[in-house]
Amino acid sequence: MQNKKSQKSRRKYDVSFKQEVVNMIAAGRSVADIARSLGIGENIIYRWRRQALGSTNATLSEPVPPSQVSLSEHLALQKQLRELEMERDILKKALGIFSRSQ
Numbered sequence: 001m002q003n004k005k006s007q008k009s010r011r012k013y014d015v016s017f018k019q020e021v022v023n024m025i026a027a028g029r030s031v032a033d034i035a036r037s038l039g040i041g042e043n044i045i046y047r048w049r050r051q052a053l054g055s056t057n058a059t060l061s062e063p064v065p066p067s068q069v070s071l072s073e074h075l076a077l078q079k080q081l082r083e084l085e086m087e088r089d090i091l092k093k094a095l096g097i098f099s100r101s102q
Helices: 015-026 031-038 042-052 071-101
Strands: none
Touching: 015 031, 015 042, 031 042
């Protein structure tokens, strides 16, 4: 039997603290960096993030909206990027042709 004094007590974190940590992840900070700076385990942070996204028993009050762009928006932006790159390349060629002829 173990003595109660030798057992580690679990730390309790309030909902606002958990939400703040999840917001740090959404802002782009890595889980490892957050865990080091706050002195808590990475697994706990991953669990809070999973709970905030609603994939398990949600203990956080509000799920954090994903900061990523939807797939359709992503595809539209890729298409626009390709078109702009093509226009840029055409203008570069035209500039080279006109600068040689003068």
